[in-house]
Amino acid sequence: xxxxxxxxxxxxxxxxxxxxxxxxxxxxxxxxxxxxxxxxxxxxxxxxxxxxxxxxxxxxxxxxxxxxxxxxxxxxxxxxxxxxxxxxxxxxxxxxxxxxxxxxxxxxxxxxxxxxxxxxxxxxxxxxxxxxxxxxxxxxxxxxxxxxxxxxxxxxxxxxxxxxxxxxxxxxxxxxxxxxxxxxxxxxxxxxxxxxxxxxxxxxxxxxxxxxxxxxxxxxxxxxxxxxxxxxxxxxxxxxxxxxxxxxxxxxxxxxxxxxxxxxxxxxxxxxxxxxxxxxxxxxxxxxxxxxxxxxxxxxxxxxxxxxxxxxxxxxxxxxxxxxxxxxxxxxxxxxxxxxxxxxxxxxxxxxxxxxxxxxxxxxxxxxxxxxxxxxxxxxxxxxxxxxxxxxxxxxxxxxxxxxxxxxxxxxxxxxxxxxxxxxxxxxxxxxxxxxxxxxxxxxxxxxxxxxxxxxxxxxxxxxxxxxxxxxxx
Ligand code: NAD
Numbered sequence: 001x002x003x004x005x006x007x008x009x010x011x012x013x014x015x016x017x018x019x020x021x022x023x024x025x026x027x028x029x030x031x032x033x034x035x036x037x038x039x040x041x042x043x044x045x046x047x048x049x050x051x052x053x054x055x056x057x058x059x060x061x062x063x064x065x066x067x068x069x070x071x072x073x074x075x076x077x078x079x080x081x082x083x084x085x086x087x088x089x090x091x092x093x094x095x096x097x098x099x100x101x102x103x104x105x106x107x108x109x110x111x112x113x114x115x116x117x118x119x120x121x122x123x124x125x126x127x128x129x130x131x132x133x134x135x136x137x138x139x140x141x142x143x144x145x146x147x148x149x150x151x152x153x154x155x156x157x158x159x160x161x162x163x164x165x166x167x168x169x170x171x172x173x174x175x176x177x178x179x180x181x182x183x184x185x186x187x188x189x190x191x192x193x194x195x196x197x198x199x200x201x202x203x204x205x206x207x208x209x210x211x212x213x214x215x216x217x218x219x220x221x222x223x224x225x226x227x228x229x230x231x232x233x234x235x236x237x238x239x240x241x242x243x244x245x246x247x248x249x250x251x252x253x254x255x256x257x258x259x260x261x262x263x264x265x266x267x268x269x270x271x272x273x274x275x276x277x278x279x280x281x282x283x284x285x286x287x288x289x290x291x292x293x294x295x296x297x298x299x300x301x302x303x304x305x306x307x308x309x310x311x312x313x314x315x316x317x318x319x320x321x322x323x324x325x326x327x328x329x330x331x332x333x334x335x336x337x338x339x340x341x342x343x344x345x346x347x348x349x350x351x352x353x354x355x356x357x358x359x360x361x362x363x364x365x366x367x368x369x370x371x372x373x374x375x376x377x378x379x380x381x382x383x384x385x386x387x388x389x390x391x392x393x394x395x396x397x398x399x400x401x402x403x404x405x406x407x408x409x410x411x412x413x414x415x416x417x418x419x420x421x422x423x424x425x426x427x428x429x430x431x432x433x434x435x436x437x438x439x440x441x442x443x444x445x446x447x448x449x450x451x452x453x454x455x456x457x458x459x460x461x462x463x464x465x466x467x468x469x470x471x472x473x474x
Pocket of ligand 1: 130
């Protein structure tokens with residue numbers, strides 16, 4: 001049995017038995033058995049069921065958001081938004097189901113050649129603890145829309161809303177066996193991604209786990225998409241609207257207690273505005289209210305686990321010698337929260353070259369600030385990372401913004417904004433931030449593969465075919 005905790009006060013919320021390798025085997029087999037009939041349904045039927053899932057999510061929004069807040073410690077405003085977004089994701093893919101198209105390819109007059117996009121079969125989705133319900137939706141909805149089955153493994157720390165989603169899927173009419181949600185940790189995940197009955201792996205999580213999964217996937221030649229972490233820069237030029245910058249910088253790294261893959265955790269300020277912007281960011285950070293995520297005035301709740309809290313506190317402790325701690329918010333003094341996993345939002349600057357805080361993902365509320373001299377310097381510093389998930393650039397000069405967007409080595413660039421995402425817009429990273437793209441038209445490419453069909457339009461031997469003939473390949 002594994003305890004599921006609330007990070008708010010370390011209370012045990014549930015006790016779950018992790019799925020064993022033989023449970024995984026049963027789940028994958030059941031998903032395989034259910035998938036062909038699901039793929040044969042019309043896209044319209046699949047879409048109708050996905051809309052019904054969205055309706056049920058919306059009808060249960062408050063309960064889902066409260067469970068999510070209890071289990072993740074994220075403020076209720078955020079979890080409500082995430083549950084609403086999850087319903088939107090089911091609706092988006094409900095519409096996509098009927099938009100799938102193949103191509104006819106005019107290779108010559110002797111052939112009629114076309115492609116048919118086909119589902120892979122069984123998709124294994126493995127997700128982290130920071131956005132559990134929305135990520136469950138993000139893996140399951142496209143898998144189902146395009147005719148696949150899905151076996152999902154939520155994080156061991158936050159399985160509750162994904163398990164609840166499995167119930168809503170059944171209520172909406174998703175056939176038995178087609179979607180399986182398996183509680184468990186690393187062993188369950190490893191058994192799932194190494195199962196030979198899995199046809200595609202879509203993973204979101206830490207880059208070291210991503211590497212382990214890529215190795216496993218290679219052994220079976222299972223295709224895999226990896227959405228991993230980041231150390232994303234926000235670059236601010238002097239001509240930017242600095243009021244907007246300050247708000248966006250604070251929200252961009254301290255929301256969700258910093259537990260965002262796209263956290264703008266490196267702030268790069270032009271030297272001429274350095275002191276001004278740093279002072280304003282520091283002032284906002286000192287005023288952040290850390291506390292009970294159910295209370296309306298709370299800005300950020302706890303970290304997910306004691307281990308994650310200690311990891312973040314380690315980065316902060318180190319910063320006292322590798323840099324200067326500029327500002328910190330207060331910890332909650334509420335006695336009810338004394339066992340929770342709270343950390344103070346912290347701003348650090350003057351970091352030594354090579355300091356861990358400039359290079360490694362914290363996944364906690366810590367902002368590292370540096371200054372740059374000119375455009376080339378800003379670009380060099382922005383690209384000085386093994387990660388490449390996202391970047392923000394703030395300037396009134398549109399040419400400069402697009403020059404930067406063209407040269408920064410990341411999967412998503414925001415110009416004069418930050419942290420906006422949509423089901424319609426491709427998302428993914430480069431370098432240690434992973435490979436593969438989710439969302440938008442890329443989702444169809446990820447969850448479907450084209451089959452090519454050649455039809456001869458002649459009665460004779462195919463052209464270029466035969467022993468010693470030219471033109472045939474393979
Ligand atoms: P993690 O990699 O430790 O765990 C993610 C999932 O993988 C969990 O379900 C875990 O049980 C499972 N797992 C662990 N070892 C496994 C193995 N060997 N085989 C199969 N499954 C295994 O990540 P985490 O700590 O839960 O989440 C934080 C990380 O996720 C951060 O690095 C963050 O940046 C990243 N993240 C990325 C995105 C994105 O879209 N790029 C979004 C959110 C979080």
